[in-house]
Amino acid sequence: MKGRRALLLDPRVRFATLVGPGALFIVLFLLIPLLSIVVFSFWRTESYELISDWNVNNYEAVLGEWIYLKFLLKSLAMAAAVSAICLVYAWPCAYLIAKHGGRYKLVLVLLTAAPFLTGILLRITAMQQILGPIGLVNMALMELGAQPIQVLMYTNIASAVGLIYLWIPFMLLAIYLSLFNFNFELLEVAKVNGARPWRAFFEVTWPLNWMGTAIGIVLVFIPTFAASVTPRFLGGPDGSMFVNRLEHQFGSAGTWALGSAMGVVMCVASLAVIFVLWRTVRLRRAGFTGAGA
Amino acid sequence: MAAVNPGARFVIGGQTAMLLALYLFLYFPIFYTGYLSIMENNVWPFPPVFTGEWYDRLMIMSDFHVGLLNSVLIGVGTASLSTLFATAAAIGILRYPIRRRGVIVVLFLAPLFVAQILIGISTLMFNRNVLGIPGNIESAIVANTAYSVSFAFLVILAQLVRYDWRFDEVAQVFGARPFRTFREVTFPNIWPAVLGAFIISFILGFNNFEITFYNVAAIPTLPTIAWGTLRHGIEPELYALATIVNALVFLLLFIIYLLIRVGALRLGVPDD
């Protein structure tokens, strides 16, 4: 009995009891499945069955054949462009809310985050009826006797607009949370010491909030890079992305091993982006003081 | 913000315009969907002619009720597991200053940085080829939890950093055992955060497409029904479905907003 009570006093045991189940769950149902596709990616598929015959053919195909590489590069370019646009647009908005939001900060931020939760498919539905050939924009133009805007109909541009629509809330939220913990009086210090507003921004605000910004970039880049529904329903005939090729392997093609290799390539590419951004955060020694700040 | 010079005013004006444009960009499609859902002509619905036909059609759609039920099941299951794991982990991490707890925080946030579709296909492959489990509601709940637990964790952690754990110590010194302490002191103070996490993870599980799609086999859910319909072009029933879901989401978010206000009062901090 005494032994048991002594155990209860030990904080390490309590910590493990509380944190353990969730941690174990994530390891079992997120990390191990992810590792399993790494294994499958070195196997091969024969009539819809995986066969443990170790080889690197899948990677040779994904990285060596232009039809796959082309889609990979296109997806990366799309993700980079969408992240950049979200970054440039979200920054001023987040800054305004954080600095001048006053007592409405919470409402203003929740309003930007809310649409994210309405679900990807329904938001794409909404986008389609506005940008599509018989969507609001083109119908309005035709009513007015003007020409429809071709680039908005089933193109990569429409796809990009859809992706920005889906993921800009993440960027804004990440930057806002960083600015929320940022001491704006530091700017006053910079200005008192002779920095003009723009100079003060790039000397003080931007570096100190780079970590939050980098998190925002990652949070937009990864789902954009892996977006399948948006390019499929908004992108039109040329809209297909790397992920759509990947899905094809798991669907009608039934080439599971090749699909797994494509998944691994996606994962590695995402990790590379995270790693590069993490290096810049460390190099800049952003004023990160810990989670509770 | 007393002495604002003209240049600064110009910048603030520009930022305000951008923010308003963003709200318009985010919300116009949502409200327009609602408008279309009650319009007889949904190609060029001007002037408006009202109809309830799309809702009627949705209600008699064969899969709709089953799909709704399944989505609710996935949502509730995901939310229950996510909230349980996230609450326990957040308490453990904030309460006990174990040296390597940073690793655990990273682990709980890791799902945020994995593309949903990768979670979907990897769990599908693992369940099918290693465990031999067919796709069903349960495996969809498990896979969704592996993703939503991050959001639940963030929501709870963000609010619990403001809770003073010494209250638990007070209760223990005065004779409350650990469970009693949780019931009498901890939970009455943190329930808004816990309920907030539950709602967020419910919505994520309820609406999820990419993870659910690969894990439910042929069992219909609302997002997979929407996907099936979208493949053949938009049917007006989708507007009705979207409007119902959007209304539900906004209602739940309004509850969260109220909870944050209550939570802020409870934890004794100014409510901004």
Next chain:
Amino acid sequence: MSDQAILRIEAVEKRFGAVRAVDGVSLEVGRREFFALLGPSGSGKTTLLRIVSGLEAPDRGRVEIGGTDVTRLPPYLRRIGMVFQDFLLFPHRTVAENITFPLKMQGRNAAEREEQLDWILGFVRMEGLGDRFPHQLSGGQKQRVALARGLVSRPELLLLDEPLANLDRELRKEMEIEVRRYQEELGIPFVYVTHNQEEALTMSDRMAVMHQGVLEQIGPKLEVYNAPATRFVASFVGAPNKLSGRVIEGEGERLRIDWGGITLIGRSVGDARQGDRAEIYLKSERIALSASADGIHHENRIEGTVRDIIFKGQFADYIVRADNEAELVVSGPPSIAGVDRGSRVNLGWAVEAADVFLAADDEP
């Protein structure tokens, strides 16, 4: 005393990483005793209190409460009362619910809780405020509720962790008297942790001074104040002058010190010997100050010039520059006949008032 002890701590040790927060502390607190544990922040006094309460487990040593070994017992089985820093009243509970919380945890029935509540509300002079919530109370009221919650179940021992630290001066003075009254009327032993020597000296019967995890001195408060056992206690308790010099010769307890050309006699504490560098700790209120040499009858007498007089209300600090250019602070009445800025004055003090220690950097 030993069989009278309600709390007995034996050789308790606690490390946090490389830091020895509590380093081999032993002490006893008797029944009906008001015991103060005084130390600067980081001295380990709060850790020691948390070990007594069971909120922290010691690495080594034993804790006994009322004759029972509680070293491995969790806090909820120790049946003690505690008053926390910042009050820590449950924000979601009323005053009455806060106060009766310990009774509820002990499984007392509603009638009994009601009765105890009425009694304690009267005792701490908070009648009629039972339905308020903590945020509706003033600082002093919160303090009374925190004390009432600690005392309501008449525990064997009440621990108090810097309970007055967040009150303003006026209120603190009032509460010092109030806390002392609770202890005397209820006869419950109090262990009172504080970094404020005034609180310790005002309220306690006995006190202990803690520094870097070690108990430096333990004893009746006057003894600790008047006869510090270590250099740390001498420097921390009271507001002493510190004079640096060298030991000329020593005979038993009496040491003759050369203080920058002036020869003084002090009481040896520790082991300063002939030729050692020494520090003399001299409490400012134990120095006599007079305009004329006739007013001084002590063994140590020096002359000096008043550089400044700092008025403090009921008394004043006289900053006196001795002829060797060193300065001394002397506490005295707000005005002394014939003494003003620039006045020549005579100072004197008893041998027992000057505690001589080996200087810090000469220690092994």
